Amino acid sequence: MTFILFGATGDLAKRKLFPALYNLYLDDKLPASFSIIGLGRKYSSDEDFQAKVEKALRAYSRRSVQLSNLQEFLAKFRYFTFDATIKESYTQLLELVETQENELGIPQNRLFYLSVAPSLVDVITTSLHSNGLDQNRGWKRLIIEKPFGSNVETARQLNHKLRKTFSEDEIYRIDHYLGKPMVQSLNTLILANPVLDSLLDQKLISNVQITASEIVGVETRADYYDKAGAIRDMVQNHLLQLVMTAALYLPENLTDNKTRAKKTEIIESLRPIPKEEAHLHVVRGQYEAGEIHDTPVIGYKEEPGVDASSQNDTYFAARLAIDHPAWEGIPFYIRTGKRMNKKSTQIVVEFKHKMVDSTKLQGTSPNLLVLEISPNESISLRVNLKEASGNQFKPVWINFSTNSENQPEAYELLLFDAILGDPTFFAHWREVELSWEWIEPLLNAYQENLLPLHPYRAGSTGPEAAEGLLQEDQHKWW
Numbered sequence: 474m475t476f477i478l479f480g481a482t483g484d485l486a487k488r489k490l491f492p493a494l495y496n497l498y499l500d501d502k503l504p505a506s507f508s509i510i511g512l513g514r515k516y517s518s519d520e521d522f523q524a525k526v527e528k529a530l531r532a533y534s535r536r537s538v539q540l541s542n543l544q545e546f547l548a549k550f551r552y553f554t555f556d557a558t559i560k561e562s563y564t565q566l567l568e569l570v571e572t573q574e575n576e577l578g579i580p581q582n583r584l585f586y587l588s589v590a591p592s593l594v595d596v597i598t599t600s601l602h603s604n605g606l607d608q609n610r611g612w613k614r615l616i617i618e619k620p621f622g623s624n625v626e627t628a629r630q631l632n633h634k635l636r637k638t639f640s641e642d643e644i645y646r647i648d649h650y651l652g653k654p655m656v657q658s659l660n661t662l663i664l665a666n667p668v669l670d671s672l673l674d675q676k677l678i679s680n681v682q683i684t685a686s687e688i689v690g691v692e693t694r695a696d697y698y699d700k701a702g703a704i705r706d707m708v709q710n711h712l713l714q715l716v717m718t719a720a721l722y723l724p725e726n727l728t729d730n731k732t733r734a735k736k737t738e739i740i741e742s743l744r745p746i747p748k749e750e751a752h753l754h755v756v757r758g759q760y761e762a763g764e765i766h767d768t769p770v771i772g773y774k775e776e777p778g779v780d781a782s783s784q785n786d787t788y789f790a791a792r793l794a795i796d797h798p799a800w801e802g803i804p805f806y807i808r809t810g811k812r813m814n815k816k817s818t819q820i821v822v823e824f825k826h827k828m829v830d831s832t833k834l835q836g837t838s839p840n841l842l843v844l845e846i847s848p849n850e851s852i853s854l855r856v857n858l859k860e861a862s863g864n865q866f867k868p869v870w871i872n873f874s875t876n877s878e879n880q881p882e883a884y885e886l887l888l889f890d891a892i893l894g895d896p897t898f899f900a901h902w903r904e905v906e907l908s909w910e911w912i913e914p915l916l917n918a919y920q921e922n923l924l925p926l927h928p929y930r931a932g933s934t935g936p937e938a939a940e941g942l943l944q945e946d947q948h949k950w951w
């Protein structure tokens with residue numbers, strides 16, 4: 474296999490892709506013969522490039538670098554100075570790929586990874602085709618990074634362009650939340666624990682809450698983020714993918730080969746929120762100055778590169794209804810925000826609570842099943858325990874944490890799947906298109922000022938209005 478990495482001098486390659494490849498290599502999960510060709514406009518010799526890869530491994534690999542096999546691994550890397558907008562570059566790239574394949578006896582399987590700005594995707598995929606890089610004897614696959622369009626129209630245009638060179642089966646749209654180990658093992662986890670399966674009964678569930686809260690702010694990405702906001706950056710992709718995955722596995726427990734079709738069914742059943750009703754079901758917010766872990770932080774509008782009058786959302790919460798027999802009458806609440814009080818991605822299933830008016834059951838509260846996805850991985854069940862004396866109950870947690878130290882990283886698992894040709898944990902085009910279709914009226918509501926932007930203090934749990942969203946249904950965020 475030849476791994477052809479567009480954007481090899483970029484941030485993602487350094488922080489995620491090189492370490493992922495290295496850890497796959499340590500685990501013997503890369504093909505017996507392979508080469509990696511890194512591309513970027515800046516000039517670099519093979520040796521300089523290999524030195525940069527080594528530096529990235531030392532800084533970001535989850536496992537420390539082992540000298541015994543480092544040189545062998547680095548020797549797989551070649552660098553090619555390449556400008557995606559120059560036609561001749563592709564002819565030279567083809568020559569290099571073929572030379573490597575012939576000299577090293579590598580089967581003509583080609584994995585193209587586009588770790589570049591979306592504006593380059595069209596020219597790259599078109600030129601791969603017109604220069605014959607896609608006319609190989611083995612398989613060819615394309616991995617493409619987010620963002621996949623900025624609304625339904627641009628996503629369709631992008632997909633149309635990709636499809637000129639790659640079939641749907643050959644396109645692997647990365648959503649790194651689908652690579653998180655807990656998300657990947659949700660299905661088997663429930664299969665392995667019939668007790669969980671029996672708990673996840675429609676008759677018992679009150680609501681499902683999905684949270685992805687972050688401590689970080691906009692960091693150095695204002696250029697992109699101030700146009701995208703939480704809705705495009707996190708909701709259209711990661712949160713809706715988590716909704717599909719949770720809605721799919723919790724009550725139904727399907728086998729893997731039906732996963733994508735069933736996910737499409739779920740997102741098709743997501744009840745649209747018309748723009749006129751958006752204010753009833755959606756809360757958007759923007760962080761103001763505050764404190765995180767006793768350290769003062771600036772507000773969003775003061776961040777470098779952000780417009781001082783920006784109306785961009787850094788927080789999003791919504792109440793969703795899934796018109797699917799498995800989820801009738803069970804609301805899903807989702808929320809995500811930057812500069813919140815903690816880093817946590819979790820799915821909480823709240824069970825129906827028996828409000829027994831009895832002095833014998835004082836202090837009970839709803840049972841919860843919490844699936845923590847990151848930063849730690851755990852399953853917790855909250856039950857009510859009676860105190861030693863009197864009739865008072867108090868909630869206690871039964872907690873099972875997996876040792877997440879040295880767990881494979883999302884990019885590692887996803888790269889491995891792409892190499893094997895398993896698209897289960899990549900977003901199918903229909904999932905992406907339907908997600909954008911669901912998002913579209915909300916974007917219109919934003920544009921027409923139909924949704925207020927609520928300020929929230931950095932370091933808090935988000936705007937108060939988001940609490941109100943659940944209080945209306947006699948629920949609260951967990």
Ligand SMILES: NC(=O)C1=CN([C@@H]2O[C@H](COP(=O)(O)OP(=O)(O)OC[C@H]3O[C@@H](n4cnc5c(N)ncnc54)[C@H](OP(=O)(O)O)[C@@H]3O)[C@@H](O)[C@H]2O)C=CC1
Nearest residue numbers: 480481482483484485513514515556557588589618619620
């Ligand atoms: N960084 C991250 O954590 C994440 C990134 N992504 C996505 O991954 C992609 C890459 O992001 P990131 O690595 O951060 O971006 P960077 O800006 O750090 O890197 C961009 C890369 O593109 C190359 N490049 C730019 N113009 C050209 C050109 N004309 N021809 C050839 N190569 C070119 C640059 O190389 P050079 O300047 O040498 O030409 C560089 O290697 C983006 O789509 C981003 O949205 C998604 C999730 C997370």
Ligand SMILES: O=C1O[C@H](COP(=O)(O)O)[C@@H](O)[C@H](O)[C@H]1O
Nearest residue numbers: 649685687689706707711818847
């Ligand atoms: O895709 C993105 O995800 C990160 C959050 O990822 P996580 O794995 O740390 O939960 C987010 O910070 C970023 O804005 C977004 O582009």
